Amino acid sequence: MDESSIRENRKDEHVQLALTAEKAARSDFDDLTFIHRSLPETNLDEIDVTAKVGNLQLDSPLYINAMTGGSVNTGAINAQLAEAAAKTGIAIAVGSQHSGLRKASLADTYKVVRKKNPAGIVFSNVGADVSTDFALRAIDMLEADALQIHLNVPQEVVLPEGERQFSGMLGKIETLLTKTSIPVIVKETGFGMSFETLSQLQRIGVRYVDVSGRGGTNFITIENERRAEKDFRYLNGWGQSTPVSLLEAQPFLQDMTILASGGIRNPLDAAKSLALGAAAAGVAGSFLKILHTKGTDGLIKEINRWKTHLKMIFLMQGTRSIQDMQRNPIMVTGSLREWCELRGIYPEKLARRKKI
Ligand code: FNR
Numbered sequence: 064m065d066e067s068s069i070r071e072n073r074k075d076e077h078v079q080l081a082l083t084a085e086k087a088a089r090s091d092f093d094d095l096t097f098i099h100r101s102l103p104e105t106n107l108d109e110i111d112v113t114a115k116v117g118n119l120q121l122d123s124p125l126y127i128n129a130m131t132g133g134s135v136n137t138g139a140i141n142a143q144l145a146e147a148a149a150k151t152g153i154a155i156a157v158g159s160q161h162s163g164l165r166k167a168s169l170a171d172t173y174k175v176v177r178k179k180n181p182a183g184i185v186f187s188n189v190g191a192d193v194s195t196d197f198a199l200r201a202i203d204m205l206e207a208d209a210l211q212i213h214l215n216v217p218q219e220v221v222l223p224e225g226e227r228q229f230s231g232m233l234g235k236i237e238t239l240l241t242k243t244s245i246p247v248i249v250k251e252t253g254f255g256m257s258f259e260t261l262s263q264l265q266r267i268g269v270r271y272v273d274v275s276g277r278g279g280t281n282f283i284t285i286e287n288e289r290r291a292e293k294d295f296r297y298l299n300g301w302g303q304s305t306p307v308s309l310l311e312a313q314p315f316l317q318d319m320t321i322l323a324s325g326g327i328r329n330p331l332d333a334a335k336s337l338a339l340g341a342a343a344a345g346v347a348g349s350f351l352k353i354l355h356t357k358g359t360d361g362l363i364k365e366i367n368r369w370k371t372h373l374k375m376i377f378l379m380q381g382t383r384s385i386q387d388m389q390r391n392p393i394m395v396t397g398s399l400r401e402w403c404e405l406r407g408i409y410p411e412k413l414a415r416r417k418k419i
Contacts, residue, residue, distance in 0.1 A: 067166050069224075071134035073289075074158070078130075078137060080285040081348050082355050090278050091304035092332045094399035095339070098392055098414070103381030110377045112370075114343045114385050116271060116320055117246040119154075119184055119208055121343060123370050124385055125333060126154035128275070128324050128345035129188040129211055129250070131172075133162035138172025143359045144350070145179035151366040156186035156211055156345070160201040161193070170204060177205045184208045186248065190215070191232040195239050202243060209246040211273065212236060217254050217302065218282035221295045225286075237267040246320075251275035253282055253325050254302030258311045258406070261319070271320045273345060274312060276305030278326020280348035305332075306399055309339035310408050316340040316389075330372035337385060338393040339413070392417070 064072070114124035127144055131137035141157060148155035155176060163170040176185055187207035189198050191214055202210055214232070219225035240247055248271040249264055255276030264272060277300075287295040303311065305325040312321045323336035324345030333344035354362045382388040394414045395403060403409070 067162070067169075070162050071169075074131070074134040074137045074162070076289060077285055078140065078351065080288050081130075081280050081351055084280065084284065084348065087278060087326065090326055090328065090332070091306040091399050092278070092326070092328070092335055094395065094397040095306055095335045096394040096396065097335070097338070097376075097380060098394065100379065100381050103379060105378055105381045105383060107374060107378050109383050110374050111384050112374060112377065116209065116248075116322070116342060119246065121154055121184060122152040123373075124337060124341075124343040125366065125369060125373070126184075126186075126322075126343055126345045127156065127350055128273075128347035129156040129158050129186070129213065130347050130351060131158045132160065132176075133158060133169055133172060135172065138169075138175060140351070140354065141172060142175045142179055143354055143362070145176040145183075146359050147350075147354070147362040147366060148176075149180040149183050150363050151370065152183070153366060153370075154184035154186065154208075154343075155180065157188055157205065159188050159190060159213060160204060161189065161197075163204060164197055164200055173204060186211050188213060188250075191236055191249070192226065193235070195235075195242050198239050199242060202245065207245065209248055209271070210243065211248045211250045212239070213250050213252050215252040215282065217298070218252060218286055221283050221286035221290070221298070223290060233263060233267055236264075236269065240268050246271045248273050248322065250322075251302075251308075251325070253277060253280050255304060255308035255325065256311065257303060257308070258314065261312055261315050265315060265318060269319070271322070272312070272315075273322040273324055274305060274308035275345070276308040276323075276325035277302040278304045279328075280325075305336065306339065307402055309336060309341060310395070310399070310403055311406070313340065313408060330369045330376060333369070333373055334376040334380075334388065335393060337388040338391045340389050342385065342389075 250273035323341035
């Protein structure tokens with residue numbers, strides 16, 4: 064097999080392994096609890112969940128996160144995901160566009176997302192190791208509204224033929240920031256972000272981050288399954304969960320737009336992410352599974368259900384907007400609280416009592 068066929072094969076295997084991945088037994092989202100309000104003094108039709116990412120206005124704070132493209136099969140998945148995004152009005156990211164940029168015949172497996180969703184919000188996606196020219200071509204390919212730059216060091220480490228040189232990524236991101244006017248979202252791929260990573264990104268001027276934490280799709284597990292020896296199993300718990308990452312991000316909320324993804328199982332997890340300051344919440348693996356089992360119509364139904372339920376949760380909390388929800392108190396307990404104590408994060412501020 065040549066290098067491009069190996070890559071196409073890998074994309075298909077990632078989808079297969081993501082579809083068969085077992086659900087984690089517990090989630091750090093379970094250590095977050097809203098404080099019930101018996102008198103929310105709000106009506107459903109007063110709730111406005113439109114979200115902002117820079118100048119982009121999102122009708123809903125939910126988005127389909129980066130997954131597919133780069134092989135015939137994953138191009139077909141992109142077409143279905145894009146149709147679901149178009150019909151539900153949520154933003155959508157494509158998977159890494161490297162294959163489409165290296166092999167012209169694969170470009171259509173990404174372009175189909177814009178074709179099926181001409182008026183929607185579409186995010187391009189490349190790795191942090193690419194040249195500025197490559198990233199700009201990825202944006203052009205989709206007439207993208209924002210560019211995601213993914214960070215995936217653990218995945219590369221477990222991938223036998225993976226990258227081993229990781230210096231210079233910050234410099235490349237910094238250069239790229241000066242070359243495009245659309246939002247550049249630096250994104251993890253399921254391992255979360257710490258205060259330290261966020262401060263590195265802040266220093267070079269990054270304004271948009273998707274913390275994409277541990278708790279859902281796990282690329283150490285996926286790549287390990289593809290290894291003959293499967294010898295990296297012990298690393299399955301690597302990384303920080305999405306709730307931990309959002310708590311780590313608290314000092315950056317003033318200057319950065321923080322997006323939440325990774326292990327978001329339901330509208331309640333999405334609402335909890337917003338309460339921890341996220342501007343929007345992305346879902347990858349769960350939506351892929353729904354698409355696989357219930358088809359495009361099933362996914363559209365499910366996304367619409369998430370949108371309605373999210374509003375119901377806002378209603379119960381008496382929060383009328385994303386800004387309200389970002390200021391809404393939430394309890395942090397259990398191991399999540401222990402993490403905060405050891406890291407000098409003060410969650411009691413988040414759970415403060417207030418007289419209404
Ligand atoms: C992904 N993800 C991903 N991310 C990225 O930035 N570029 C990519 O090409 C891919 N490819 C990819 C393929 C498949 C099959 C899955 C399931 C996921 C990662 C994804 O965007 C997200 O960060 C993680 O999956 C965590 O979110 P979930 O799956 O827990 O909701």
